[in-house]
Amino acid sequence: MEILKFKTNIKSFEQVAQVTPMLNQLQEISKWQVDPESQDNILSVSGENLNPQSVEDAVQKAGFTAEILRVVGLSGEEL
Numbered sequence: 001m002e003i004l005k006f007k008t009n010i011k012s013f014e015q016v017a018q019v020t021p022m023l024n025q026l027q028e029i030s031k032w033q034v035d036p037e038s039q040d041n042i043l044s045v046s047g048e049n050l051n052p053q054s055v056e057d058a059v060q061k062a063g064f065t066a067e068i069l070r071v072v073g074l075s076g077e078e079l
Contacts, residue, residue, distance in 0.1 A: 001030070002050050006066040007040040008059060015064065022058040029055075042069070 010016055016034045023032050023045070030047040043066060045055055052068045059066035 001046055001048060004045045004050050004052055004055060005069040006043040006045070006052075006055065006059070007069055008034065008043045008064055008066045010034050010041050010043065010059075010064050011036050019059055019062040019064060022062045023055070026054055026058055040069075 010019060013036060016036060019034070023029060026047075028047045028049050028051070029045055032043065032045045034041065034043045043055075043059070056066045056068070
């Protein structure tokens with residue numbers, strides 16, 4: 001399992017609701033969450049064979065931005 005972290009401009013729980021349908025459509029994602037109260041509004045995505053560009057595209061389709069910060073493997077090591 002991989003974990004991708006993205007910096008976003010999703011700043012409220014209402015905006016999280018707007019991006020939810022787009023992210024839920026990506027079958028490779030098993031779990032995701034946004035922390036709109038963190039400084040960089042971090043989106044964390046976990047799953048198998050994740051494509052960072054697909055996640056960024058889904059967020060952009062909802063009208064927001066996402067920039068990959070790091071990739072973390074199952075053991076917690078950065079990849």
